[in-house]
Amino acid sequence: MTRLGVNIDHVATLREVRHASYxxxxxxxxxxxxxxxxxxxxxxxxxxxxxxxxxxxxxxNMLTVPMNLEISISPEMVDLACEYLPEHVCLVPERREELTTEGGLDVLAYTQQTEKAIQRLQKEKIQVSLFIDPDLAQITQAARIGADVIEIHTGHYANTSNKAGFLALMEKAVAHAIALGLEVHAGHGLTLENLPPLASMPEIAEFNIGHAIVARALQNGLEQAVRDYKQCIVKHAVRSL
Structure with missing residues:
Protein backbone atom coordinates (compact mmCIF):
# COMPACT_ATOMS: atom_id res chain seq x y z
CA MET A 1 0.00 0.00 0.00
CA THR A 2 1.17 3.52 -0.76
CA ARG A 3 2.89 5.20 2.19
CA LEU A 4 2.44 8.69 3.65
CA GLY A 5 5.45 10.54 4.99
CA VAL A 6 4.60 13.61 7.07
CA ASN A 7 6.95 16.59 6.96
CA ILE A 8 6.91 18.50 10.25
CA ASP A 9 9.25 21.36 9.27
CA HIS A 10 6.50 23.95 9.65
CA VAL A 11 5.96 23.01 13.27
CA ALA A 12 9.58 24.02 13.82
CA THR A 13 9.04 27.15 11.70
CA LEU A 14 6.34 28.31 14.12
CA ARG A 15 8.65 27.62 17.06
CA GLU A 16 11.63 29.42 15.55
CA VAL A 17 9.62 32.58 14.78
CA ARG A 18 9.67 33.25 18.53
CA HIS A 19 12.87 31.31 19.32
CA ALA A 20 10.70 29.37 21.74
CA SER A 21 10.75 25.80 23.01
CA TYR A 22 7.29 25.12 21.63
CA ASN A 61 15.63 8.46 19.55
CA MET A 62 11.82 8.38 19.75
CA LEU A 63 10.45 7.56 16.31
CA THR A 64 8.68 4.25 15.80
CA VAL A 65 8.53 4.84 12.04
CA PRO A 66 11.39 5.60 9.63
CA MET A 67 12.94 9.06 9.51
CA ASN A 68 13.46 10.71 6.14
CA LEU A 69 16.11 13.41 6.56
CA GLU A 70 16.28 16.02 3.80
CA ILE A 71 19.67 17.68 3.35
CA SER A 72 21.72 19.46 0.73
CA ILE A 73 24.59 17.70 -1.04
CA SER A 74 27.25 19.66 0.88
CA PRO A 75 29.88 17.43 2.53
CA GLU A 76 29.13 18.99 5.93
CA MET A 77 25.47 18.03 5.78
CA VAL A 78 26.25 14.56 4.46
CA ASP A 79 28.65 14.03 7.38
CA LEU A 80 25.92 15.07 9.82
CA ALA A 81 23.48 12.63 8.27
CA CYS A 82 26.05 9.87 8.71
CA GLU A 83 26.22 10.74 12.40
CA TYR A 84 22.44 10.69 12.91
CA LEU A 85 21.91 7.58 10.75
CA PRO A 86 18.30 8.10 9.65
CA GLU A 87 16.74 5.28 7.70
CA HIS A 88 16.40 7.51 4.63
CA VAL A 89 18.09 10.63 3.31
CA CYS A 90 16.65 12.76 0.53
CA LEU A 91 19.15 15.03 -1.21
CA VAL A 92 17.56 18.35 -2.14
CA PRO A 93 18.64 21.64 -3.72
CA GLU A 94 19.01 24.53 -1.32
CA ARG A 95 19.25 28.31 -1.68
CA ARG A 96 19.30 30.60 1.36
CA GLU A 97 16.97 33.19 -0.18
CA GLU A 98 14.20 30.73 -1.08
CA LEU A 99 10.99 30.52 0.94
CA THR A 100 10.66 26.82 0.15
CA THR A 101 12.32 24.34 -2.17
CA GLU A 102 11.55 25.79 -5.59
CA GLY A 103 12.60 22.96 -7.89
CA GLY A 104 14.36 19.66 -8.14
CA LEU A 105 18.05 18.94 -7.67
CA ASP A 106 19.98 19.35 -10.93
CA VAL A 107 21.72 15.98 -10.96
CA LEU A 108 23.22 16.64 -14.40
CA ALA A 109 24.92 19.83 -13.21
CA TYR A 110 26.10 18.38 -9.88
CA THR A 111 26.78 14.79 -10.86
CA GLN A 112 30.13 14.34 -9.12
CA GLN A 113 29.11 15.91 -5.81
CA THR A 114 25.78 14.09 -5.77
CA GLU A 115 27.40 10.75 -6.53
CA LYS A 116 29.92 11.24 -3.70
CA ALA A 117 27.08 12.04 -1.31
CA ILE A 118 25.16 8.93 -2.37
CA GLN A 119 28.17 6.68 -1.91
CA ARG A 120 29.01 8.15 1.51
CA LEU A 121 25.45 7.69 2.77
CA GLN A 122 24.99 4.22 1.33
CA LYS A 123 28.21 3.16 3.04
CA GLU A 124 26.31 3.76 6.30
CA LYS A 125 23.37 1.64 5.04
CA ILE A 126 21.18 4.72 4.51
CA GLN A 127 18.68 4.58 1.64
CA VAL A 128 19.20 7.63 -0.59
CA SER A 129 16.62 9.47 -2.65
CA LEU A 130 17.07 12.45 -4.96
CA PHE A 131 14.45 15.19 -5.07
CA ILE A 132 14.17 15.94 -8.78
CA ASP A 133 11.82 17.27 -11.42
CA PRO A 134 9.97 14.76 -13.64
CA ASP A 135 12.64 15.05 -16.32
CA LEU A 136 13.74 11.87 -18.08
CA ALA A 137 17.39 12.93 -18.37
CA GLN A 138 17.55 13.76 -14.66
CA ILE A 139 15.96 10.43 -13.78
CA THR A 140 18.40 8.54 -16.00
CA GLN A 141 21.34 10.29 -14.34
CA ALA A 142 19.93 9.57 -10.87
CA ALA A 143 19.88 5.86 -11.67
CA ARG A 144 23.33 5.98 -13.26
CA ILE A 145 25.00 7.39 -10.16
CA GLY A 146 23.35 4.90 -7.83
CA ALA A 147 20.33 6.53 -6.21
CA ASP A 148 17.90 4.12 -4.55
CA VAL A 149 14.85 6.34 -4.90
CA ILE A 150 13.69 9.47 -6.67
CA GLU A 151 11.19 11.84 -5.13
CA ILE A 152 9.48 13.76 -7.90
CA HIS A 153 8.95 17.45 -7.22
CA THR A 154 5.22 18.11 -7.59
CA GLY A 155 5.28 21.83 -6.91
CA HIS A 156 4.77 22.67 -10.58
CA TYR A 157 1.78 20.32 -10.64
CA ALA A 158 0.32 22.07 -7.61
CA ASN A 159 0.67 25.50 -9.22
CA THR A 160 -0.22 24.81 -12.85
CA SER A 161 -3.66 25.15 -14.40
CA ASN A 162 -2.70 22.41 -16.86
CA LYS A 163 -3.02 19.49 -14.47
CA ALA A 164 -3.63 17.00 -17.29
CA GLY A 165 -0.39 17.97 -19.00
CA PHE A 166 1.64 17.48 -15.85
CA LEU A 167 -0.03 14.16 -15.09
CA ALA A 168 0.91 12.89 -18.56
CA LEU A 169 4.49 13.99 -17.94
CA MET A 170 4.38 12.39 -14.50
CA GLU A 171 3.22 9.05 -15.89
CA LYS A 172 6.14 8.98 -18.35
CA ALA A 173 8.61 9.95 -15.64
CA VAL A 174 7.33 7.32 -13.21
CA ALA A 175 7.40 4.58 -15.85
CA HIS A 176 10.94 5.56 -16.84
CA ALA A 177 12.12 5.47 -13.23
CA ILE A 178 10.53 2.09 -12.56
CA ALA A 179 12.15 0.68 -15.71
CA LEU A 180 15.53 1.83 -14.38
CA GLY A 181 14.95 0.08 -11.05
CA LEU A 182 14.23 3.18 -8.99
CA GLU A 183 11.56 3.45 -6.31
CA VAL A 184 9.38 6.51 -6.85
CA HIS A 185 8.14 8.97 -4.25
CA ALA A 186 6.42 12.33 -4.79
CA GLY A 187 5.95 15.50 -2.82
CA HIS A 188 5.68 19.29 -2.59
CA GLY A 189 2.55 21.38 -2.75
CA LEU A 190 0.19 18.43 -2.44
CA THR A 191 -3.28 18.98 -0.97
CA LEU A 192 -6.46 16.96 -0.54
CA GLU A 193 -7.70 18.62 -3.73
CA ASN A 194 -4.77 17.76 -6.03
CA LEU A 195 -3.57 14.51 -4.44
CA PRO A 196 -6.16 12.00 -5.77
CA PRO A 197 -4.90 11.73 -9.39
CA LEU A 198 -1.37 11.06 -8.17
CA ALA A 199 -2.55 8.67 -5.45
CA SER A 200 -4.21 6.67 -8.22
CA MET A 201 -0.81 5.86 -9.71
CA PRO A 202 0.14 2.50 -8.12
CA GLU A 203 3.81 2.89 -9.05
CA ILE A 204 4.27 5.79 -6.62
CA ALA A 205 5.35 4.16 -3.38
CA GLU A 206 5.21 7.17 -1.08
CA PHE A 207 3.95 10.73 -0.78
CA ASN A 208 5.66 13.28 1.47
CA ILE A 209 3.32 16.05 2.57
CA GLY A 210 3.87 18.75 5.16
CA HIS A 211 2.59 22.29 4.72
CA ALA A 212 -0.98 21.35 3.82
CA ILE A 213 -1.23 18.87 6.70
CA VAL A 214 0.07 21.38 9.24
CA ALA A 215 -2.30 24.01 7.83
CA ARG A 216 -5.24 21.59 8.10
CA ALA A 217 -4.15 20.71 11.63
CA LEU A 218 -4.76 24.30 12.70
CA GLN A 219 -8.43 23.66 12.03
CA ASN A 220 -8.84 19.95 12.71
CA GLY A 221 -5.90 18.87 14.86
CA LEU A 222 -2.75 17.17 13.57
CA GLU A 223 -3.86 13.62 14.28
CA GLN A 224 -7.08 14.06 12.33
CA ALA A 225 -5.30 15.97 9.55
CA VAL A 226 -2.94 13.05 9.00
CA ARG A 227 -5.88 10.62 9.03
CA ASP A 228 -7.56 12.71 6.33
CA TYR A 229 -4.53 12.49 4.06
CA LYS A 230 -3.90 8.82 4.79
CA GLN A 231 -7.53 8.00 3.96
CA CYS A 232 -7.27 9.98 0.72
CA ILE A 233 -4.26 7.94 -0.38
CA VAL A 234 -5.85 4.63 0.63
CA LYS A 235 -9.07 5.54 -1.16
CA HIS A 236 -7.41 6.35 -4.46
CA ALA A 237 -4.47 3.94 -4.42
CA VAL A 238 -4.65 0.95 -6.71
CA ARG A 239 -3.19 -2.18 -5.20
CA SER A 240 -0.37 -3.66 -7.26
CA LEU A 241 -0.87 -7.26 -8.27
Whole structure:
Protein backbone atom coordinates (compact mmCIF):
# COMPACT_ATOMS: atom_id res chain seq x y z
CA MET A 1 0.00 0.00 0.00
CA THR A 2 1.17 3.52 -0.76
CA ARG A 3 2.89 5.20 2.19
CA LEU A 4 2.44 8.69 3.65
CA GLY A 5 5.45 10.54 4.99
CA VAL A 6 4.60 13.61 7.07
CA ASN A 7 6.95 16.59 6.96
CA ILE A 8 6.91 18.50 10.25
CA ASP A 9 9.25 21.36 9.27
CA HIS A 10 6.50 23.95 9.65
CA VAL A 11 5.96 23.01 13.27
CA ALA A 12 9.58 24.02 13.82
CA THR A 13 9.04 27.15 11.70
CA LEU A 14 6.34 28.31 14.12
CA ARG A 15 8.65 27.62 17.06
CA GLU A 16 11.63 29.42 15.55
CA VAL A 17 9.62 32.58 14.78
CA ARG A 18 9.67 33.25 18.53
CA HIS A 19 12.87 31.31 19.32
CA ALA A 20 10.70 29.37 21.74
CA SER A 21 10.75 25.80 23.01
CA TYR A 22 7.29 25.12 21.63
CA UNK A 23 5.51 23.76 19.68
CA UNK A 24 7.38 20.49 20.06
CA UNK A 25 8.36 18.66 16.89
CA UNK A 26 8.56 15.46 18.93
CA UNK A 27 4.93 15.84 20.02
CA UNK A 28 3.97 16.70 16.44
CA UNK A 29 5.69 13.56 15.18
CA UNK A 30 3.89 11.47 17.80
CA UNK A 31 0.53 12.90 16.75
CA UNK A 32 1.31 12.27 13.09
CA UNK A 33 2.19 8.66 13.83
CA UNK A 34 -1.05 8.19 15.78
CA UNK A 35 -2.85 9.55 12.73
CA UNK A 36 -1.27 6.92 10.50
CA UNK A 37 1.95 8.47 9.21
CA UNK A 38 4.25 5.81 7.78
CA UNK A 39 7.31 8.02 8.17
CA UNK A 40 8.44 11.42 9.43
CA UNK A 41 10.31 13.85 7.17
CA UNK A 42 12.44 16.77 8.36
CA UNK A 43 14.67 19.12 6.37
CA UNK A 44 17.86 20.10 8.19
CA UNK A 45 18.83 23.19 6.23
CA UNK A 46 22.32 24.65 6.22
CA UNK A 47 20.88 27.91 7.58
CA UNK A 48 18.91 26.03 10.29
CA UNK A 49 15.81 28.01 9.37
CA UNK A 50 13.40 25.64 11.09
CA UNK A 51 14.57 22.15 12.07
CA UNK A 52 17.59 22.20 14.39
CA UNK A 53 20.25 19.59 15.03
CA UNK A 54 18.76 18.67 18.39
CA UNK A 55 15.41 18.01 16.70
CA UNK A 56 16.97 15.37 14.48
CA UNK A 57 18.66 13.73 17.44
CA UNK A 58 15.51 13.72 19.58
CA UNK A 59 13.36 12.40 16.75
CA UNK A 60 15.82 9.65 15.94
CA ASN A 61 15.63 8.46 19.55
CA MET A 62 11.82 8.38 19.75
CA LEU A 63 10.45 7.56 16.31
CA THR A 64 8.68 4.25 15.80
CA VAL A 65 8.53 4.84 12.04
CA PRO A 66 11.39 5.60 9.63
CA MET A 67 12.94 9.06 9.51
CA ASN A 68 13.46 10.71 6.14
CA LEU A 69 16.11 13.41 6.56
CA GLU A 70 16.28 16.02 3.80
CA ILE A 71 19.67 17.68 3.35
CA SER A 72 21.72 19.46 0.73
CA ILE A 73 24.59 17.70 -1.04
CA SER A 74 27.25 19.66 0.88
CA PRO A 75 29.88 17.43 2.53
CA GLU A 76 29.13 18.99 5.93
CA MET A 77 25.47 18.03 5.78
CA VAL A 78 26.25 14.56 4.46
CA ASP A 79 28.65 14.03 7.38
CA LEU A 80 25.92 15.07 9.82
CA ALA A 81 23.48 12.63 8.27
CA CYS A 82 26.05 9.87 8.71
CA GLU A 83 26.22 10.74 12.40
CA TYR A 84 22.44 10.69 12.91
CA LEU A 85 21.91 7.58 10.75
CA PRO A 86 18.30 8.10 9.65
CA GLU A 87 16.74 5.28 7.70
CA HIS A 88 16.40 7.51 4.63
CA VAL A 89 18.09 10.63 3.31
CA CYS A 90 16.65 12.76 0.53
CA LEU A 91 19.15 15.03 -1.21
CA VAL A 92 17.56 18.35 -2.14
CA PRO A 93 18.64 21.64 -3.72
CA GLU A 94 19.01 24.53 -1.32
CA ARG A 95 19.25 28.31 -1.68
CA ARG A 96 19.30 30.60 1.36
CA GLU A 97 16.97 33.19 -0.18
CA GLU A 98 14.20 30.73 -1.08
CA LEU A 99 10.99 30.52 0.94
CA THR A 100 10.66 26.82 0.15
CA THR A 101 12.32 24.34 -2.17
CA GLU A 102 11.55 25.79 -5.59
CA GLY A 103 12.60 22.96 -7.89
CA GLY A 104 14.36 19.66 -8.14
CA LEU A 105 18.05 18.94 -7.67
CA ASP A 106 19.98 19.35 -10.93
CA VAL A 107 21.72 15.98 -10.96
CA LEU A 108 23.22 16.64 -14.40
CA ALA A 109 24.92 19.83 -13.21
CA TYR A 110 26.10 18.38 -9.88
CA THR A 111 26.78 14.79 -10.86
CA GLN A 112 30.13 14.34 -9.12
CA GLN A 113 29.11 15.91 -5.81
CA THR A 114 25.78 14.09 -5.77
CA GLU A 115 27.40 10.75 -6.53
CA LYS A 116 29.92 11.24 -3.70
CA ALA A 117 27.08 12.04 -1.31
CA ILE A 118 25.16 8.93 -2.37
CA GLN A 119 28.17 6.68 -1.91
CA ARG A 120 29.01 8.15 1.51
CA LEU A 121 25.45 7.69 2.77
CA GLN A 122 24.99 4.22 1.33
CA LYS A 123 28.21 3.16 3.04
CA GLU A 124 26.31 3.76 6.30
CA LYS A 125 23.37 1.64 5.04
CA ILE A 126 21.18 4.72 4.51
CA GLN A 127 18.68 4.58 1.64
CA VAL A 128 19.20 7.63 -0.59
CA SER A 129 16.62 9.47 -2.65
CA LEU A 130 17.07 12.45 -4.96
CA PHE A 131 14.45 15.19 -5.07
CA ILE A 132 14.17 15.94 -8.78
CA ASP A 133 11.82 17.27 -11.42
CA PRO A 134 9.97 14.76 -13.64
CA ASP A 135 12.64 15.05 -16.32
CA LEU A 136 13.74 11.87 -18.08
CA ALA A 137 17.39 12.93 -18.37
CA GLN A 138 17.55 13.76 -14.66
CA ILE A 139 15.96 10.43 -13.78
CA THR A 140 18.40 8.54 -16.00
CA GLN A 141 21.34 10.29 -14.34
CA ALA A 142 19.93 9.57 -10.87
CA ALA A 143 19.88 5.86 -11.67
CA ARG A 144 23.33 5.98 -13.26
CA ILE A 145 25.00 7.39 -10.16
CA GLY A 146 23.35 4.90 -7.83
CA ALA A 147 20.33 6.53 -6.21
CA ASP A 148 17.90 4.12 -4.55
CA VAL A 149 14.85 6.34 -4.90
CA ILE A 150 13.69 9.47 -6.67
CA GLU A 151 11.19 11.84 -5.13
CA ILE A 152 9.48 13.76 -7.90
CA HIS A 153 8.95 17.45 -7.22
CA THR A 154 5.22 18.11 -7.59
CA GLY A 155 5.28 21.83 -6.91
CA HIS A 156 4.77 22.67 -10.58
CA TYR A 157 1.78 20.32 -10.64
CA ALA A 158 0.32 22.07 -7.61
CA ASN A 159 0.67 25.50 -9.22
CA THR A 160 -0.22 24.81 -12.85
CA SER A 161 -3.66 25.15 -14.40
CA ASN A 162 -2.70 22.41 -16.86
CA LYS A 163 -3.02 19.49 -14.47
CA ALA A 164 -3.63 17.00 -17.29
CA GLY A 165 -0.39 17.97 -19.00
CA PHE A 166 1.64 17.48 -15.85
CA LEU A 167 -0.03 14.16 -15.09
CA ALA A 168 0.91 12.89 -18.56
CA LEU A 169 4.49 13.99 -17.94
CA MET A 170 4.38 12.39 -14.50
CA GLU A 171 3.22 9.05 -15.89
CA LYS A 172 6.14 8.98 -18.35
CA ALA A 173 8.61 9.95 -15.64
CA VAL A 174 7.33 7.32 -13.21
CA ALA A 175 7.40 4.58 -15.85
CA HIS A 176 10.94 5.56 -16.84
CA ALA A 177 12.12 5.47 -13.23
CA ILE A 178 10.53 2.09 -12.56
CA ALA A 179 12.15 0.68 -15.71
CA LEU A 180 15.53 1.83 -14.38
CA GLY A 181 14.95 0.08 -11.05
CA LEU A 182 14.23 3.18 -8.99
CA GLU A 183 11.56 3.45 -6.31
CA VAL A 184 9.38 6.51 -6.85
CA HIS A 185 8.14 8.97 -4.25
CA ALA A 186 6.42 12.33 -4.79
CA GLY A 187 5.95 15.50 -2.82
CA HIS A 188 5.68 19.29 -2.59
CA GLY A 189 2.55 21.38 -2.75
CA LEU A 190 0.19 18.43 -2.44
CA THR A 191 -3.28 18.98 -0.97
CA LEU A 192 -6.46 16.96 -0.54
CA GLU A 193 -7.70 18.62 -3.73
CA ASN A 194 -4.77 17.76 -6.03
CA LEU A 195 -3.57 14.51 -4.44
CA PRO A 196 -6.16 12.00 -5.77
CA PRO A 197 -4.90 11.73 -9.39
CA LEU A 198 -1.37 11.06 -8.17
CA ALA A 199 -2.55 8.67 -5.45
CA SER A 200 -4.21 6.67 -8.22
CA MET A 201 -0.81 5.86 -9.71
CA PRO A 202 0.14 2.50 -8.12
CA GLU A 203 3.81 2.89 -9.05
CA ILE A 204 4.27 5.79 -6.62
CA ALA A 205 5.35 4.16 -3.38
CA GLU A 206 5.21 7.17 -1.08
CA PHE A 207 3.95 10.73 -0.78
CA ASN A 208 5.66 13.28 1.47
CA ILE A 209 3.32 16.05 2.57
CA GLY A 210 3.87 18.75 5.16
CA HIS A 211 2.59 22.29 4.72
CA ALA A 212 -0.98 21.35 3.82
CA ILE A 213 -1.23 18.87 6.70
CA VAL A 214 0.07 21.38 9.24
CA ALA A 215 -2.30 24.01 7.83
CA ARG A 216 -5.24 21.59 8.10
CA ALA A 217 -4.15 20.71 11.63
CA LEU A 218 -4.76 24.30 12.70
CA GLN A 219 -8.43 23.66 12.03
CA ASN A 220 -8.84 19.95 12.71
CA GLY A 221 -5.90 18.87 14.86
CA LEU A 222 -2.75 17.17 13.57
CA GLU A 223 -3.86 13.62 14.28
CA GLN A 224 -7.08 14.06 12.33
CA ALA A 225 -5.30 15.97 9.55
CA VAL A 226 -2.94 13.05 9.00
CA ARG A 227 -5.88 10.62 9.03
CA ASP A 228 -7.56 12.71 6.33
CA TYR A 229 -4.53 12.49 4.06
CA LYS A 230 -3.90 8.82 4.79
CA GLN A 231 -7.53 8.00 3.96
CA CYS A 232 -7.27 9.98 0.72
CA ILE A 233 -4.26 7.94 -0.38
CA VAL A 234 -5.85 4.63 0.63
CA LYS A 235 -9.07 5.54 -1.16
CA HIS A 236 -7.41 6.35 -4.46
CA ALA A 237 -4.47 3.94 -4.42
CA VAL A 238 -4.65 0.95 -6.71
CA ARG A 239 -3.19 -2.18 -5.20
CA SER A 240 -0.37 -3.66 -7.26
CA LEU A 241 -0.87 -7.26 -8.27
Missing amino acids: PSVVEAASAAIRGGADGITVHLREDRRHIQDHDVSELK
